[in-house]
Amino acid sequence: MSLSYDLSSEHEMLRKSIRDFAEKEIKPVRQKLDEKEEFSYDLAKKMSELGLFGITMSPEYGGQGLDTLSYIIAVEELARVDGCQAATVAAENGLGIGPIYNFGTEEQKRKYLPSLCTGEKLWGFGLTEPNAGSDAGNSETNASLKNGQWTINGSKIFITNAASKITGGVTVQCVTGNKGDSGKEISCIIVEAGTPGFTAKEMHHKMTWRSSNTAELYFDNVQVPEANLLGPRGNGYRQMLATLDGGRLAIAAMGLGGAQGAYEAALQYSHERKTFGQALNKHQVIAFKLADMAMEIDLARTYLYKACWLKDQGRPFKKKRRLRNSIALK
Amino acid sequence: MKIAVLLKQVPDTETKIRVKGDASGIESDGIKYIISPYDEFAIEEAIKTKEKSAPSEVIAVSLGPVRVVDAIRTALAMGADKGIHIDDCGLAMDSFVTAKVLANALKNENFDLIFTGKQAIDDDASQVSQMVAEFLNVPQLMLAEKFELGADKKSATIERSVGGGTKEVYTVEFPAVIGAEKGLNTPRYASLPGIMKAKTKPVTTLKASDLVGETKPKTTNVNFRLPPERAAGKVLQGEPEQLAQQLVKLLREEAKVI
Numbered sequence: 229m230s231l232s233y234d235l236s237s238e239h240e241m242l243r244k245s246i247r248d249f250a251e252k253e254i255k256p257v258r259q260k261l262d263e264k265e266e267f268s269y270d271l272a273k274k275m276s277e278l279g280l281f282g283i284t285m286s287p288e289y290g291g292q293g294l295d296t297l298s299y300i301i302a303v304e305e306l307a308r309v310d311g312c313q314a315a316t317v318a319a320e321n322g323l324g325i326g327p328i329y330n331f332g333t334e335e336q337k338r339k340y341l342p343s344l345c346t347g348e349k350l351w352g353f354g355l356t357e358p359n360a361g362s363d364a365g366n367s368e369t370n371a372s373l374k375n376g377q378w379t380i381n382g383s384k385i386f387i388t389n390a391a392s393k394i395t396g397g398v399t400v401q402c403v404t405g406n407k408g409d410s411g412k413e414i415s416c417i418i419v420e421a422g423t424p425g426f427t428a429k430e431m432h433h434k435m436t437w438r439s440s441n442t443a444e445l446y447f448d449n450v451q452v453p454e455a456n457l458l459g460p461r462g463n464g465y466r467q468m469l470a471t472l473d474g475g476r477l478a479i480a481a482m483g484l485g486g487a488q489g490a491y492e493a494a495l496q497y498s499h500e501r502k503t504f505g506q507a508l509n510k511h512q513v514i515a516f517k518l519a520d521m522a523m524e525i526d527l528a529r530t531y532l533y534k535a536c537w538l539k540d541q542g543r544p545f546k547k548k549r550r551l552r553n554s555i556a557l558k
Numbered sequence: 559m560k561i562a563v564l565l566k567q568v569p570d571t572e573t574k575i576r577v578k579g580d581a582s583g584i585e586s587d588g589i590k591y592i593i594s595p596y597d598e599f600a601i602e603e604a605i606k607t608k609e610k611s612a613p614s615e616v617i618a619v620s621l622g623p624v625r626v627v628d629a630i631r632t633a634l635a636m637g638a639d640k641g642i643h644i645d646d647c648g649l650a651m652d653s654f655v656t657a658k659v660l661a662n663a664l665k666n667e668n669f670d671l672i673f674t675g676k677q678a679i680d681d682d683a684s685q686v687s688q689m690v691a692e693f694l695n696v697p698q699l700m701l702a703e704k705f706e707l708g709a710d711k712k713s714a715t716i717e718r719s720v721g722g723g724t725k726e727v728y729t730v731e732f733p734a735v736i737g738a739e740k741g742l743n744t745p746r747y748a749s750l751p752g753i754m755k756a757k758t759k760p761v762t763t764l765k766a767s768d769l770v771g772e773t774k775p776k777t778t779n780v781n782f783r784l785p786p787e788r789a790a791g792k793v794l795q796g797e798p799e800q801l802a803q804q805l806v807k808l809l810r811e812e813a814k815v816i
């Protein structure tokens with residue numbers, strides 16, 4: 229009989245490699261990038277060389293073929309040092325590459341995935357609108373099919389990785405019809421960068437994730453071929469929910485990595501700073517707080533890794549994910 | 559070309575070292591191990607050289623208990639092709655025995671190049687590479703800050719510092735042992751696909767007991783001691799002129815350095 233909480237040596241090696249990378253390459257520039265609200269093409273390139281795009285996707289399409297836990301450890305280690313780079317990687321894997329990989333036709337996968345998995349290009353997933361966020365089904369952006377062409381009109385907001393110089397395009401959630409009583413028919417459509425009528429504008433003055441690339445998208449009679457439909461017509465809402473389910477693991481990893489980084493900073497400061505004649509961590513109230521932090525982080529990590537394990541086993545992981553999100557994001 | 563890299567696994571510099579109760583060594587539990595940083599430069603240079611001289615292969619060699627296979631796997635993830643783990647079989651070893659065992663393992667492999675670190679950061683002995691070269695009867699150049707492969711791929715030009723900004727430049731014919739100094743290169747990170755590939759690369763295990771022959775250690779560690787705790791610093795106060803006077807006085811009378 230055996231139960232092991234040890235990570236495999238590959239997972240340990242991966243963590244060490246990404247931690248070294250984050251410490252040496254990201255840490256020295258993170259503050260400046262944040263202050264200047266600058267997306268770093270240099271870091272994006274270095275992260276792509278590390279293989280941080282297409283982490284769980286099959287090598288057949290240029291992916292790295294790793295498991296969910298590897299992906300989550302990677303995001304966690306990036307977030308420990310910089311949430312923005314973690315956001316770039318998590319959004320790209322989960323929202324940019326994920327939907328094409330999971331729902332795209334063979335042709336779409338062969339066309340788009342290789343250059344996304346090398347990180348040569350980035351891709352956005354356009355769901356949110358000024359009047360559709362938590363209630364994503366409220367989308368107003370619409371697409372109509374005529375003579376083998378979709379015509380798209382509307383706008384999206386807060387779309388990650390969608391306005392960079394290397395953005396190859398976006399997957400857009402559109403209303404493609406009316407299903408009578410059951411409401412709107414929602415579908416996802418691929419729009420390549422540079423398509424006439426499509427503009428992506430970089431958003432500024434964010435309070436966090438400031439060096440991650442966030443865009444407003446405008447669609448003014450944008451025409452794309454019928455074949456740009458992602459998966460079956462009318463499946464857009466389901467695709468989006470499935471995408472966000474997986475994405476939540478990465479969001480939890482960001483919460484966890486951020487908490488770990490904050491804890492380490494607090495711990496270090498508590499050793500350095502002296503008040504009333506002794507180091508902060510020698511004051512019992514502070515020591516207890518640090519112990520609580522360490523415990524909650526460990527709890528969140530254990531839950532998150534278990535959810536990854538369940539997902540990799542093909543078992544339901546949503547309950548774990550929700551419990552864990554509420555711990556990690558606290 | 560056939561290139562070897564000699565790797566040593568050492569305690570992470572952030573590990574808190576504890577001496578065993580009987581002072582015979584350091585406590586090994588709780589220690590996190592890393593590849594000695596100079597050996598990382600050696601791995602990187604070996605891989606770079608391989609990339610410039612295809613078809614070539616890089617073989618990562620490490621002597622130690624089973625845990626050192628992790629160091630070999632990291633080298634494989636960075637781009638080395640094969641590994642050789644020499645199990646230390648619990649034998650008593652000093653630099654001399656270590657070098658003998660390594661040299662005996664390398665002897666029949668006909669390596670063109672052997673990269674090592676200039677020293678390992680645990681005992682800082684800086685002896686093994688030189689002795690390996692001696693036992694193999696090949697030239698060695700330590701402290702390499704620059705390595706340039708010759709056009710014939712049978713020689714290289716090596717640069718190293720000799721203090722005061724002066725550089726020495728050597729050419730060396732292969733086979734040779736090269737000891738990496740900081741600044742030789744920037745080691746690459748093990749990439750995700752590299753880590754996946756490393757799983758399938760072969761690691762051969764040899765036994766030190768089969769390689770050591772009659773060799774016995776020439777030195778023995780008799781005692782381990784931690785360095786004395788550093789005393790708290792002194793903060794001087796006053797006007798600059800007084801400060802300078804106080805400082806000179808302390809340097810002369812207390813620290814006795816001037």
Ligand SMILES: Cc1cc2nc3c(=O)[nH]c(=O)nc-3n(C[C@H](O)[C@H](O)[C@H](O)COP(=O)(O)OP(=O)(O)OC[C@H]3O[C@@H](n4cnc5c(N)ncnc54)[C@H](O)[C@@H]3O)c2cc1C
Nearest residue numbers: 319323353354355356360361362363385386387388437442
């Ligand atoms: C930096 C950044 C990057 C993003 N990247 C992307 C992306 O790549 N693609 C994309 O599609 N979207 C993206 N988003 C958008 C994100 O998904 C939305 O912000 C999110 O879905 C919330 O929607 P909202 O902003 O409209 O908030 P709202 O829906 O307006 O919610 C605001 C608040 O209202 C309250 N509320 C809402 N509904 C209820 C309810 N039913 N009951 C009680 N209270 C409620 C809650 O307190 C909630 O927090 C990004 C956002 C940010 C900030």
